[in-house]
Structures are given as C-alpha cells and as structure tokens.
Amino acid sequence: MRLVNIDHVAIAVHDLDAALTDYERLYHVVPEYREVVEEQGVEEAMLPVGASNVQLLQPLGPDTPVGRFLAEHGEGLHHIAFAVPSIDEALRHLAHEGAELIDRRPRIGGGGHLIAFVHPRALAGTLIELVELQ
Amino acid sequence: MRLVNIDHVAIAVHDLDAALTDYERLYHVVPEYREVVEEQGVEEAMLPVGASNVQLLQPLGPDTPVGRFLAEHGEGLHHIAFAVPSIDEALRHLAHEGAELIDRRPRIGGGGHLIAFVHPRALAGTLIELVELQ
Numbered sequence: 001m002r003l004v005n006i007d008h009v010a011i012a013v014h015d016l017d018a019a020l021t022d023y024e025r026l027y028h029v030v031p032e033y034r035e036v037v038e039e040q041g042v043e044e045a046m047l048p049v050g051a052s053n054v055q056l057l058q059p060l061g062p063d064t065p066v067g068r069f070l071a072e073h074g075e076g077l078h079h080i081a082f083a084v085p086s087i088d089e090a091l092r093h094l095a096h097e098g099a100e101l102i103d104r105r106p107r108i109g110g111g112g113h114l115i116a117f118v119h120p121r122a123l124a125g126t127l128i129e130l131v132e133l134q
Numbered sequence: 135m136r137l138v139n140i141d142h143v144a145i146a147v148h149d150l151d152a153a154l155t156d157y158e159r160l161y162h163v164v165p166e167y168r169e170v171v172e173e174q175g176v177e178e179a180m181l182p183v184g185a186s187n188v189q190l191l192q193p194l195g196p197d198t199p200v201g202r203f204l205a206e207h208g209e210g211l212h213h214i215a216f217a218v219p220s221i222d223e224a225l226r227h228l229a230h231e232g233a234e235l236i237d238r239r240p241r242i243g244g245g246g247h248l249i250a251f252v253h254p255r256a257l258a259g260t261l262i263e264l265v266e267l268q
C-alpha cells in the first residue's frame with residue numbers, strides 16, 4: 001500500500017453551476033472537466049488546485065448516494081480520494097487488514113479511472129475513495 | 135487570489151493515537167509532526183500524502199470547536215486548507231467579494247503558519263482554512 005497523492009477532495013452541492021460560479025469568483029479556480037457519471041448518480045466537476053483537485057458533486061436525484069447525503073447533512077465535505085499505484089493491491093491489503101470495503105473490486109469512475117470506495121467505518125468516519133491513475 | 139495547493143484535509147477524531155495507528159496500518163502513512171495547538175483547542179498530527187497532507191485533529195476537551203463538532207457529527211472530514219501566497223491579500227479579496235469570514239485578520243496556527251478560517255456559509259457548506267506557507 002502506497003498513497004501517491006490526495007487526488008481530490010469531494011464536496012456535495014445542491015447546485016453545481018452556483019458552486020462553480022462561487023469557486024471562480026472567490027478562489028479563481030475553474031473546472032478542468034465536468035461530466036455526468038450515471039453509475040454514481042452525480043454530475044461532477046474537477047477543479048485543479050496545485051497537485052490536487054476539488055471535486056464538486058451534484059446528485060442526479062434525491063434517491064442517489066449524494067442525494068441522500070445532502071438530505072441528511074446538507075452541503076459540505078463528502079469524501080477524500082487517494083491516488084494509488086495499484087488498486088487491486090490496495091484492496092487486497094485493506095481486506096487483509098480487515099478494513100470494511102464498499103467495493104471489493106475496482107470499478108470505473110469519473111475520468112474513466114479505476115476506483116473503489118472504503119467504508120467510513122474503516123477509519124475515522126471518513127469515506128475514502130481509492131483512484132488508480134494511469 | 136491564487137490557491138497554490140491543498141495544504142491539508144482535516145479529519146476530526148476522538149482518539150488521535152488510535153487514528154494514527156490505523157492510518158499507518160491501513161495506508162502506511164506516518165505523521166511528520168504532532169503538536170498541541172492550545173489556541174485552537176486541539177492536538178493535531180500532520181501526515182504527508184504526496185504534495186498534500188491529512189491532518190488529524192483531537193479536541194483538548196468537549197467545549198472546543200472540534201469537541202463540539204464531534205458531539206454533533208461524530209468523527210469525519212472537518213475542513214480543507216488551501217495554501218495561498220499572501221493571506222492578507224486573500225482575506226482582502228474574500229471580504230471584497232462579501233464572503234463570510236471567521237477570521238478577518240490572520241492568526242498563528244499549527245506549524246507556526248499564518249492562517250485564517252472562512253465560514254462554511256461562504257461556499258458550499260465547507261469550512262475552509264487559508265494557510266500562508268513561508
């Protein structure tokens with residue numbers, strides 16, 4: 001297991017357009033890309049900040065993971081994503097250590113990368129995404 | 135206003151020792167330093183991950199900002215910190231744009247850096263810390 005970087009920090013928002021406007025106005029950051037990820041039920045935008053990114057997530061509807069998060073918690077920090085060299089190796093290590101996984105096998109996420117989520121119960125109440133960058 | 139990097143992502147924890155043990159066991163990351171910041175009512179540890187850091191925050195008592203956060207939300211993501219070249223310039227810009235500031239003037243934070251917090255109401259429910267690295 002080796003973490004290469006914080007790939008992104010994800011923030012759940014009600015209105016992606018409004019959040020993008022405010023990020024540009026207040027912090028002068030603009031999205032590198034924006035896309036709908038149907039499988040995860042979100043429209044997302046990736047805003048580069050130095051070597052990492054802020055990812056803004058707007059749910060495609062209330063009955064999606066991010067939609068339910070917003071209903072329960074309101075807007076705010078949603079998860080942190082670590083870049084790893086090999087997601088298979090990372091998942092094997094975490095499973096061996098008894099960490100509670102949401103995805104036992106990698107799947108395709110935003111940007112076409114292999115990703116997997118680790119349950120917040122595994123460590124400090126934090127939803128963690130692993131991303132294999134290639 | 136220019137964001138240089140995501141300096142750190144902060145996570146509130148009940149037990150810093152336990153969280154550090156789990157971060158090392160699961161993700162093989164170890165703290166660069168650990169310190170008590172009395173003014174903020176926390177003991178914190180900074181864990182380098184690539185060009186950024188995970189910061190773990192344990193409150194010094196229940197009647198502190200992080201203590202109250204834990205009582206209300208439980209463990210989890212607490213704030214995101216952006217490195218800026220000049221915190222004075224960043225605060226002037228944010229005030230001019232009408233963003234709700236927690237600190238209208240910089241103060242000394244962990245690691246001896248100048249810091250300031252921006253209220254979650256300013257943008258997408260996210261508590262944002264500005265850090266001037268020098």
